[in-house]
Amino acid sequence: MSLLPLNGPDDQRLSELAATVDVQRDPEELALLAGDESVVQPVVPGAAVMARSVEDVAATMRWAHTHGVPVTPRGAGSGKAGGCVPTPGGLVLSLAPMTAITVVHPEHGYAEVEPGVITETFRDSMEHEHRLFYPPDPASLDWCTLGGNVATNAGGPVALKYGVTGQHVMGLTLVLADGRVIETGRRQPKDVAGYDLTSQIVGSEGTLAVIVGVRLGLLPIPREVRTALLGFSSMGEAASALVDARRAGVLPRAMEVVDPVALQRVRSTWEHEGSPFGVDEATNALLLVEVDGPEGTTEAALQAMLDGMRSGPNSVREASSAAERGALWATRREMSKRVKRGALGWVTEDIAVPLGTMPSVTAELADIGARHDLTIACYGHIGDGNLHVNVLWETEAGAGQASAAVDDVMALALRVGGTVTGEHGIGRAKTKWLEDRLGAPALALQRSLKSAWDPRGILNPGVAL
Ligand SMILES: Cc1cc2nc3c(=O)[nH]c(=O)nc-3n(C[C@H](O)[C@H](O)[C@H](O)COP(=O)(O)OP(=O)(O)OC[C@H]3O[C@@H](n4cnc5c(N)ncnc54)[C@H](O)[C@@H]3O)c2cc1C
Incomplete structure (x- = not known):
């Protein structure tokens, strides 16, 4: 039709x-x-x-x-x-006007919300009013909505330990393409009755149904959190530290990276202001790591992780107060804006790759930048294998090279067994790589699913598929 x-x-x-x-x-x-x-x-x-x-x-x-x-x-x-x-x-x-936290059931471990609730508002309310923890923390948490988070299956720093949004969605209220209303999911930890329709909607980018209600699982609040900024002399060392930390038997709750080019760019934008990421000149790459756990356990966990790192870090700065911790994370959340300052144009990709390939992938990304005479600045959720790759240009000629450079970035991610988007979604920007990622038969099956949910094709045509 x-x-x-x-x-x-x-x-x-x-x-x-x-x-x-x-x-x-x-x-x-x-x-x-x-x-x-x-x-x-x-x-x-x-x-x-x-x-x-x-x-x-x-x-x-x-x-x-x-x-x-x-x-x-x-x-x-x-x-x-x-x-x-x-x-x-x-x-x-x-859906932005639908902002009610409809019900909170601490005894069952879930809350129900309308889709327009801002992620940070919900997290803060659960923590301060109910002493409960809703982990997902996309860097845009102070203005993105929970409905949008479900529709994109948003990640964020603590996804490393606690998983992405979908892992916390227990059920949904949906309006189907023809206006019928259905409920999916469960109210207790387990339920295997029928196909899992909740999972189909998570990450469906508004193409299958409209999310009008979300049931979110809640966890006990971790009693202790410890945050540290680690400085490395090279990106290779920072990328290897990730694998070393896991070998040491510690799963941090967050591990974020800032590569040498991104660090250089934010250093210059902060020159006159002073930055929580201010580190000595010998430091070329940063890891922002965070561990949590029961009281009295995190100091040893952080130390075990540092001891396990075979090369570096050459500096460790632990946040000594909640304010210092907050400032480090606020700085991390500003990276998206700061790395682009002064550039004429940019494309930001969010590839994800198998963890052990990170040292070679980061080296190859630098080569791609050099080959196309463009600046490539990376930061992101390295603990999840997820890098935000910013392809930046300062001249009109650079703009002409960007598309070929992005193709090379995507080809690299796929070649090592990774993906073209770790958390931002396919949207309209990445449809050209979806078949390469999924293969033709799987893509055809996804198109059939789309027709089953939305026979007239009215929901977000041209997005994702
Ligand atoms: C500075 C910055 C940092 C970011 N950091 C992260 C990060 O750490 N991790 C991460 O994953 N993302 C991040 N993002 C991307 C973005 O914030 C997320 O994708 C977020 O989940 C989008 O939520 P939104 O409410 O803005 O959705 P929108 O941008 O409005 O929509 C996103 C998609 O969801 C669909 N959609 C929205 N609401 C509904 C609904 N109720 N029902 C059905 N479909 C719906 C839309 O059609 C669209 O396809 C960042 C963005 C910025 C600008």
């Missing part, structure tokens, strides 16, 4: 929808819903619905299904793959 996009905010079909839900048609407001944090060109939607209830979403989807209008679900727009960039003439369905 063909899609029938809107022909602008005056499209007659919208009056029918506007009778039941809040339809946004103001061009200035629509422009704010056009893009995300990727390099994908923004597209101003034909209109937008600001959803405030499950019934708003269901009414919107019934209408869109009847009229064949493409719909793009949207959280905060912090995505880095263009997943919430709408189809021309499409409708944006914003």
Whole structure:
């Protein structure tokens, strides 16, 4: 069945929808819903619905299904793959106004939320009001939504020990493409009745159903956390330290890397301000590591990890207060902005590779930069094998080289058995590599699943598949 996009905010079909839900048609407001944090060109939607209830979403989807209008679900727009960039003439369905933490059951170990709850708001509320721990901590946690986190299966630093968002999703309330509402999942740790539909929606980037409710598992709060900034003289040493730490029998909760080029770039942006990442000139790469556990155990765990590292570190700075720890993490969260300062343009990829290949992969990434005469600056969740590879250019000529360099980066990740996206998703930005990653038969099966969930193809067409 063909899609029938809107022909602008005056499209007659919208009056029918506007009778039941809040339809946004103001061009200035629509422009704010056009893009995300990727390099994908923004597209101003034909209109937008600001959803405030499950019934708003269901009414919107019934209408869109009847009229064949493409719909793009949207959280905060912090995505880095263009997943919430709408189809021309499409409708944006914003879940941002649905911000209630509906219920908390400390005795069962879960809470239920609406999709527009900001990740940090939820984490803080669980910790301070209920003494419970919701681990996922994407670096955008102060503005991304839990619905968006589920739709992208977001990671973050502590995913190393606690797993990515999907590992904490116990169940979902979904509005299907034709407006029907279903529940998936469980209320207790185990349930193997039927296919696991929750897992199908996790990471589906708004292409299968609209997430209107999320049941999230909660853990006891770790009693002690210890954070340290380790300096290395080379990236090779930092990359090997990861494997050494595991051999030493310690699984840190986070292990983040800053490579020499990224460190150099942030050093210069902080020159006049002083930075928590300020380290001596002999240091060329950083690991930000964190261990947690029962009271009185983390000092020994950190020491065992350091003892296990065969080359370096040449400096260790442990955070001595909550404020210092907070400053280190705030600095880490600013890396995305800081490494790009002064560049004319950039593409950020988030490849993930098998852990033992990290030393050779990081060396090859530097070679790719040199070969294309571009700057490649990496940082990211190295403990998960996940690197944010920033391909940057300072001249117009550089822009012409970027696409070939990115192809080489993706080919490298796939050659070593890794993937083209560790956590940001395929979105609109990475569709060209999906078949290489999955293989044609698996991709065809995924297309059949898409047709089963969304027979008219109205949910986020052009995204992911
Ligand atoms: C500075 C910065 C740091 C970041 N750090 C991390 C990180 O550490 N780890 C990480 O994984 N990501 C990171 N990201 C990427 C981004 O924040 C995540 O992908 C996040 O999960 C997106 O949430 P959102 O609410 O902004 O979703 P959006 O960007 O609005 O949407 C993302 C995708 O989810 C779909 N979607 C959103 N809500 C729903 C819903 N309710 N139902 C169905 N589909 C929906 C959209 O259609 C789209 O495909 C970072 C981004 C920035 C800008």
